[in-house]
Amino acid sequence: MIKEKLRNPIIVTFLLFCSFIMSAQERNISGMVTGASDGIPIPFVNITIKDKPGKGATTDFDGNYTINAATGDVLVFSTVGMKTKQQTIGTGSTYNISLETDIAELEAVVITGFDNVEERLFTGANSTISAEDLKVDGVVDVSRMLEGKAAGVNIQNVTGTFGAAPKITIRGASSIFGDTKPLFVIDGVVQEDIIDLDFDELASGDATTLIGSSIAGLNANDIAGIEILKDASATALYGARALNGVVVINTISGKRETPTTINYTLEQTVRATPKYSQYDILNSQETMSIFKEMEAKGFLTQAGVVQSRSGGVYYTLYDKINRFIGDDYTSPYSNNGFEVTNTPEYRNLYLQQYEKANTDWFKTLFRQSITQNHSLSFSGGGEHNSYYASVSFFNDPGLTIADDVKRLTTNFKNTFYLSDKFNLTLSSKASKRSQKAPGTYAKSNDVVSGEVSRNFDINPFSYTLNTNRTVRPRNNNGGLEYIWDNYAPFNIINELNNNYIELDVMDFLFQVDANYKITDKLTYNLTASGRYVNSSSEHNVTENANAAEAYRSMGTTIIRDNNPFLFDDPENPTEKPRSVLPYGGMYNKRDNTLESYYVRNTLNYKTKLNDIHDLVVFGGQDLRYVDRNQTFFEGYGMQYDKGYVPNINPDYFDKYIGEGGQYFGKSTFRERTVSFFGKVTYGYDNRYIVALTGRYDGSNRQGKSTSSRWLPTWSISGKWNAAREKFLEDSKIISNLTIRPSYGLTATAGPATNSLAIFRSESIFRKSVSQRENMLSIVELQNDDLTWEKQYETNIGLDLGLLENRINISADVYQRKGFDLIDYVNTSGIGGQYVKAMNDADMTTKGFELSINSTNIKTEDFSWSTTLNFSIFDQEVTKLQNKPNVLDLVDLTGGNVVGYPRNSLFSFDFQGLNDQGLPTFILPEGSSSITGANFQDTEDLLDYLVYEGSIEPNKTAGFSNTFNYKNWSLNMFISASWGNKIRLNPTFSSSYSDLDVFTKDFANRWLLPGDEDKTNIPVIADRRLVEQYPNLNRAYNAYNYSTARVADGGFVRMKNISLSYNFPKEFVNKLGMSKFSLKALATNPFLIYSDDKLNGQDPEFFMAGGVSYPIMQQYTLSLNLSI
Template sequence: MEKRLNGILTLFLAFVVQLTFAQDLTVTGTVTDAEGLPLPSVNVLVQGTNTGALTDFDGKYSIKAATGSKLVFSYVGFLKQTVTVGTQSVVNVSMQEDASQLDEVIVLGYSTKGVEEVTGSSVQLSGAELAESPTVSVDQALQGRVAGLQMSQASGTPGSVADIRIRGISSINADNDPLYVIDGVPVANTNVSGSDNYSSLNPLASINSQDIETLTVLKDASATAAYGARGSNGVITTKSGKAGDTKFTFSSQVGFQNDAFNKRDVLTGAERYTLLNEALYRSYGPNGTIADLGISAPGNGISELLSVDDFYDGVTDNDWAGEIRNEDALTQNYTFSASGGGEKSNFYASLGYNKTEATVIGSAFERINGSLSFDRDLRDNLKLSTSMNVSNITQNPVLENGTFFSNPFITRYLMNPFNSIRNDDGSYNIDLPFGSLPNIFYVNENNVTRNALTRALSNTKLDWELYDGLTFSNRVSIDYQLNEYTSYRNRYEGDADDINGDIAISDQKNFNLVYQSSLNYGFKLGENHNFDITTLFEYQKNQNTYLFGSGENFPVDGLIQINTASANFDADSQFEDWYNVSYLGLVNYNYAGKYVLDGTIRREGSSRFSPGNRFGTFGSVGAAWNVHREDFMAGNIFNTLRLRGSYGITGNNGVGLNAYQPLLTYSANYADNGAGFPSQFGNAGLTWEKGESFDIGLTFGLLQNRISGSFAYYNRRTYDLLLNVPLSLTTGFDEQARNVGEMVNKGIEAELGIDIIQTEDFTWNISANYATVDNEVTELALGANGSELDTEAGSSYKTTRTGLPLRSWYMRTWSGVNADTGAPEWFLNGVDGEVTSNYNAAARVDQGASALPTYSGGLGMRLDYKGFFAEGNASFAGGHKIYEQYAQFYLRTNSFTLNSYNGVSELLDRWQQPGDVTNVPKLDYGRNDNFHATSSRHLYDGDYVRLKNVAIGYSLPSKFVESVGIDGLTLTLRGTNVATWVKDDGLLLDPEVRANGYTALTTPPVESYTLGVNIKF
């Protein structure tokens, strides 16, 4: 006790001495970065106290301190700097960037944290990275840049939706699409195309990537639990103004594009002529007659029946496939923006225009958009932030999502090349003698198909600082989408020629309202205990209205409105709405920046479930240890060494509206009368699908971050799956939505970056990321007999069973072509050994893979030398298989392919005589050998590598640009999707396919080359 009293007395005397001899000063000065630019809101504290000052917008500060005191200057992304106060009253400080803290601020939607305060797994891309990619929709720029994010641009039609999966597929039947959060607000982002048969339309294409500040991908429970039912997310922040004089930026990207990868060629007329004669000869011999074909008609020769010689000379190549391509399709993107501000307010405004042609005739995309954000300090403790983004999109979609005669890609592969494209006078030939496909060129010129999306996204936030560190915020966001769809089909050629033309028009309106109210309190206890606490209430309402009308039989050409049709009028209207209400709590604590703990809890209610099961509780806990901040790490080669881990439970409510209710459907056309009839069994006990996630990771940086990277392991168990379970037909219903089943995704993720050379004039760095997904179904619903219910029952391609990945390929196994007979063969037991030419006798077995990639990643490199730069990055994926479903149309060996339609050039490799070794059986016009039927013959390894981005450019030195009155000028020549390599030589269509794993006859992803100009002034 005496020793303690002596210590206290000593401290008291030292304090008295300091008060007696130290001179109080009002110290002023400026704080700038290493380039002399002012840093706003820098903390200036007297060491050992919690009192201090903040710099204003010019980096100026004023603080009272005694001589001998130490001033501590801190700002995110810069090294702390300590200055001892002497007798000077002016102290100017130049802050140096902290190599271990660059790109530190992570935007998590509801909060923004330094990277060392985050315990979850997330990847943030800067707006500059996204803007470099000349894509219509910003999500397309993510491919290969984020470990664990698998993406396929299944259609290259401008504005179409991409398939994005983060850490694999987490649900069998419920929603797997990521949620997008723009400026802290969840928005609606589902396909808004007016027809499922035409190209999809992505609402995210309404956002100009030039207006985006950052995009963060959240992956584990600690990062995503704040969103409750929403699961994995893409968090977007748009640009806002910065203090200082108004700055202007103009960017331009102009170029052209073609199909990225398509090696599937069709038969020319001459080739098809040869194969047709061979197939006829094998079936009927040299003296075959019409009677051999089972057709009663005059004449004796088969050639007479087919009438080939009357329309085709055996030489001419009617290149339907070639003319359908829109070679060197033009792409243009322009953005003009302004940004600036003063002491109390700032703004950002932009205007953009994009016009992109598709690589197939008849399709194009056009967007005009404007954005404005404005921040204003209404008082010292009251701040208003508001933003508005308005855009209009016009897309000419393609009839590509199905086997429709007017699908241009059906024409590309199936049109009989004996048909001529034009008549002798140059007009399009609409009296085609062979097959039933229309002349797509006439259809394209005389049909009208259009999606027009107008989107207005408004976001207003008011922050009221009640007292130091405690802020009360209110935010209101409105996302309004109006989509107008028009489909006019002409009277003479195509799908409506038999009804003298038709018209269908629809209007779909989606209104999404979000209100958020939150309290945030950030404070310190002592020197080392840092707390940040947030409570939030969120209300979301979504309303969707749909109005449709149609008519048939037009009296004349040129009329494309419903009121000018004269028959078979129809109309439809629908209304849907849903609501979410959430209560959220977030707690983040760190001790001296070394040890971090955070927790999230969200109580969320969804109108998709019955009142008794509407709410679910989700949450997470996370921890991190910033090892590099420990004293024992002083002098170590590690700038960053960080361990983190998290555990949490998230939810999914992605089930149909009113799925819990027994329903009656009312129809105005039930046996020509209005009637109501049972349509849904319902399930009042239906509730949330849940995901339990565990994640652990290591982040490192050494040698002044010359080498940096991370490694993570994750395990996510999804249970109480929302599945449609078959019912006994005695119930009068075929299925019921239930919570049953379980599935597991686990894997690793790794990222690595190396600065190989880093000098004042020359830098060379490389980067890589790699991720795996091991998917397994562990529990399914049971049928009445106690056996598992396969969710793929009835499919000839796939199965879903416990112990296997979701939707595993399940089919007969191809053995090859019998070298003696030319007949196709399959393994009798489905594995090996005995073979059979009887397709139905062969067993179906698991093919050892699913449609889902088991690994993916990316590689990147950049060189900089005195203003010149070169960069490139590639993406890859594999471990899965892809099925060429349309082989059943163009890869048959009989009359189906060789009579009315066309085949692919692979048929030229057919078996012709004993001893031939080939993978294509003999041609036989009148025989069905089932070569086209579902088997591993048409199943290919999906592994591929794609060179996504290659660029060279030059940024003019400041001494040159300043002489002409501008602040910066950068020229860039960029290529995207410039090369593609596939593992399986048999995979001739583009390897980027939808999550279902089928190749499709759609617009392939594009290879583009653009010249970019960026001017700042």
């Protein structure tokens, strides 16, 4: 019994000892890590053993892992976007782990376009916009969706025409004369612009603006999210291309081992047409009373109107007075056989029908068409691949009778997981656009008088606001009624049918991304892409168009002598001008092509030591190859009504060459860059992060000297995560507090291209054809020292999370010091060039940004969240030798002067009206206070011009509220912009025609002596005043550019109001679908505030004519379903 009792403890002790030996012995532990919600394997999950630093593993592409561990060890599974999970090892050897999504960490990766950086290690200033927050149904251009969505990002819709880009700046413009828009990057590859346009060109309304957007072919439904990189640290890897910031667009990818999902979206949009009630335009009766006053003052006479270049109702009156029908002809306006009897009674009777016409040009030229945007996508994946494919079709029948747009896009992306270490992604994006627009010629400025004009401008919007309502589109019988313009018959409906642009754009990109995991810590990545874009624009002017008829109008000697479209033969100076277009019309073609290639190789080393030391080393190189070609052809004599047979007149070539034109030509642009870059990031205990980034760029666009052509850019930045310090670790209020300082150098190539001399091949024009010869003219002299535009930037940021991150606040203060900016400097002219481009300008910008996101209420059925962002900056040009003239400074796009912001607006100092009703100004000593304005003056301009402010807003804000109740969601989004000035549309002139439109200001015009004390609206000048002041047109143009014609540009706009409903899952499943939702959306429904002086003028829109239209109110119904 005693022996048995002794034996039992011995056995127990032995068993316990064996158990201890077994538990202490390590063995292979394996398994798979998947998502708890979808069961999809999760690659690259970090696996460590608790309290055993230095030991760990990572799951492979299939989510599998293997690690040596002992019984009792605790495995810790962690990865970005998922909740960390611990698993205690028992006696088994296989442990499959499912991780739950961590909502708070789901977006904790910053996608820079070069690499994906964990948010905890990211030290730059950025804004993240999810696809849900970005998407605005009914808006096709993704760049316009950014308005008000991120602090520091300013979007100005200078035109709303499809294909034309808005003006986009991040933290204000960083170049004085160069491009100011940010770099757009899609899936890691920069989207090159088809054509480079500066702000003046973007706002010009010229046909080239139709290809101004580099992302017009992107389907918004393909976007997964957008990252906006702002400071030198965030953009450092882009080096000498990131002066203006970077917008990184990440598109949707498929997921492995998921069934195929089909998603369809339909957006149907109707736009509200403009109404006269929005504008201060006089009706036809009020307009006719002004015509009567003009007639009494010696204008609108029969002799003057019939021989004039343009004429409206008075032209038709006098034309019919001179037209004999027959002795037996009678009508309400005639009793003597003429179409109108030339007596006061019959003339007034005839004009009465136009006095009552009150034509609604908006109803005539605009239409409430329905645009449709269809998008269909397929996504899914198998064991060894994942895929995503989409196709979309957008159809816009046109806001006006002159417009039409059709766009088709495709997107294919397939990722092949060829092994545990290697995956390959092949993707392609393509788009095709067909667009119709009104025929447009480039606008021009008269530097003497200050007038801005555009020949044959038939833009329906500008035509409506510049043509009075006495003019009728159709006569009493319903036929087209013609007036007189450019010395030829004109009807806007006929002109839009016979003078139009047809644009076709093809855009194709192919991309390869390869990832090879050399070790658990070292990864190699290859990104290679090729893109080809072809834009073909055909401007058709048929023989029936006014623009063609003007070239053969010579009915009278006066018209023949004054018609600028006729040809004066220099070899026969006594011969009368003759037509260069006796038959046919015009066919003008312009092609732009872009061919670009990009290759990037990178290595990324990432490790974590002792669970507290993070080290990431990233480096690589890239090559960039860009070719742009432009060809054009100006063809006269195309006979559209005769099978497109050209009728060539040799006089056309003599006229065109004599005027300095080229009737065909080709230009090429070649850009080659090579870059090397690297980044080292170190983090200690997730509290202290330091990052060093450097890049070395070389470009053929810069001067041939090494110091000019090659540029190192760099940044140093850090982050302190104060919330992990002991004094805040247990805080119930502060859940996140980080401080981010950064400093660095960024750059861009600048607008100048004369690193080598630029020549143009021309033909010398001489009277005799036999004496003409080819020549080379110097466009730009070579500048060996031409180099990059550069900028030092300091940024200090703060991120604060309160109440378990229900309130998140991000604030940044920054200072930018731009130097070596391109300046156009007046020289002595040595070498044959008086103005030369050189790196000689400086500019500083200081600013503040604030973003607040809050979850105000959150219950099981109801939630309310708010997003607010605000930004402000102050800018000053500190060095500049460029000498602008008066017109540069007073024009609506502003000019640049030392001591003022970029694109500052100046005005003539209006001093009121004199006793004759004429405007007077403070002008240089010795100049007439009425007609002494010199628009070409360049000396001492600030002595008499008044600074109004910048045309670029320096304060922006966005305010969004989202309310969710069960399956319903209501969102209201307000955008605001202020701090800028706007030049009101020019309205006043020293002489008017019976085509001109008059605003309601004219009701308060000067009429009698003494009115100068009551009004600032100038008199309608009579013959006596025109003869007394030979340059009276300068006075009225100076008034248009004076302090009296400036408004505040600030506005608050209700940008979007949307209401959506997600049908219950049970109902949707019965229909065989996984998702079904409907949304109603109003975009730009109304302005909450704008300056009353605008009188309907949109504060963002530049009314330039051509192809430009303002953004309109629109209402969209969208449907989304998934199967």
